[in-house]
Amino acid sequence: MTGGGSSIPEVQELLATLVASKPGGRIAEMGTAFGAGARAIAEALPADATFVTVEPDPARYAEASAALARTRAEVVNARWEDVLPARGPFDLIFFDGGTRGETFELAISLLAPGGILVKDDLTPGGPVAGDPVREAFFQDQRLVAVEVLTTASTAAIVGVRRP
Ligand SMILES: C[S@@+](CC[C@H](N)C(=O)[O-])C[C@H]1O[C@@H](n2cnc3c(N)ncnc32)[C@H](O)[C@@H]1O
Secondary structure: OOOOOOOOHHHHHHHHHHHHOOOOOEEEEEOOOOOHHHHHHHHHOOOOOEEEEEOOOHHHHHHHHHHOOOOOOEEEOOOHHHHOOOOOOEEEEEEOOOOOHHHHHHHHHOEEEEEEEEEEEEOOOOOOOOOHHHHHHHHOOOEEEEEEEEEOOEEEEEEEEOO
């Protein structure tokens, strides 16, 4: 279940900018890890917005909880599939853990109209066909999605749920 490291600064800056433009928003992160991305989100959180981040690994959860204790992030020790459906819809989701093929449908369903879904850690320029991440973002009619370079050798997909 556990895997992956912290998000890169470029992605954190993208997240912070998107979050800052969501006053009153409901923000979620799937996969807290050590809290690096969550810190960037929490520090950019508008005053009237809420933010929940979910991590199933007990050691990572404990470390992230301590690191985020002075922020407005709510850190939950669980699999996101078990807790976030009851708490949506969300205006922005950082989809960074538990990203198995069958979970994309559920993640998209948790977006409010106009809500944004961000998935990083892609290698740029790959084909859509046969790639479960790109197929989910680019072939789902509920989303308008773009792939953007986050560095010269890494990419993210940003999907917006149609109103
Ligand atoms: C790439 S790391 C997350 C990095 C973090 N978002 C950041 O910005 O630094 C992925 C994390 O997702 C967690 N994870 C795995 N399955 C998950 C699930 N079903 N729900 C929530 N988190 C999950 C892993 O334990 C791991 O810590």
